[in-house]
Amino acid sequence: DAGVIQSPRHEVTEMGQEVTLRCKPISGHDYLFWYRQTMMRGLELLIYFNNNVPIDDSGMPEDRFSAKMPNASFSTLKIQPSEPRDSAVYFCASSSLAIRASSYEQYFGPGTRLTVT
Amino acid sequence: LAKTTQPISMDSYEGQEVNITCSHNNIATNDYITWYQQFPSQGPRFIIQGYKTKVTNEVASLFIPADRKSSTLSLPRVSLSDTAVYYCLNGGASGGSYIPTFGRGTSLIVHP
Numbered sequence: 001d002a003g004v005i006q007s008p009r010h011e012v013t014e015m016g017q018e019v020t021l022r023c024k025p026i027s028g029h030d031y032l033f034w035y036r037q038t039m040m041r042g043l044e045l046l047i048y049f050n051n052n053v054p055i056d057d058s059g060m061p062e063d064r065f066s067a068k069m070p071n072a073s074f075s076t077l078k079i080q081p082s083e084p085r086d087s088a089v090y091f092c093a094s095s096s097l098a099i100r101a102s103s104y105e106q107y108f109g110p111g112t113r114l115t116v117t
Numbered sequence: 118l119a120k121t122t123q124p125i126s127m128d129s130y131e132g133q134e135v136n137i138t139c140s141h142n143n144i145a146t147n148d149y150i151t152w153y154q155q156f157p158s159q160g161p162r163f164i165i166q167g168y169k170t171k172v173t174n175e176v177a178s179l180f181i182p183a184d185r186k187s188s189t190l191s192l193p194r195v196s197l198s199d200t201a202v203y204y205c206l207n208g209g210a211s212g213g214s215y216i217p218t219f220g221r222g223t224s225l226i227v228h229p
Binding site for chain 2: 004033035042043044045048056058091093104105106107108109110111
């Protein structure tokens with residue numbers, strides 16, 4: 001398996017623009033997590049899905065952020081409008097409670113480094 | 118929300134064994150204990166997971182005492198390439214917490 005795939009790897013955009021980050025989880029995994037990592041706040045969970053359904057989005061900073069998972073092989077994280085404080089590395093991870101004892105055995109993608117100017 | 122406590126940083130030298138201990142004060146009955154490793158500019162990488170006693174794989178060993186209030190990640194004979202941030206978590210099993218909290222992790226620096 002190719003592992004978790006994220007695109008783009010780098011994104012530079014201007015304040016106010018819409019940004020869409022994409023993730024393809026590992027085939028067969030039923031959990032998908034979106035994280036954000038900054039020096040100031042560390043690694044934060046934004047939202048997670050189970051079987052394509054959003055389960056907890058309490059980490060989503062505000063209404064400018066939205067995430068979807070239309071099918072088991074694809075998820076998006078959208079920021080509209082983007083702001084400089086959204087600059088961070090965004091990771092997607094997947095796991096399977098059906099295969100492993102814990103959904104915390106997660107496999108992370110390479111991340112998307114977002115810079116909002 | 119499951120939370121853990123671990124040292125902010127540790128230093129070691131090549132060839133030594135490194136033990137990083139984590140406190141799991143809020144661990145639930147069904148929680149598993151999981152450790153991750155993160156190199157700069159990469160996503161965290163799953164290292165090892167356990168429920169109780171000892172687990173060993175090709176990378177590390179994980180020691181969990183009977184009360185499960187702590188865990189110790191043991192890295193045998195570290196090399197420079199083991200310099201990374203190490204995170205411990207508890208949760209993820211059916212009936213337990215599903216919201217992973219990574220915290221700040223332990224920054225391990227291995228010196229020549």
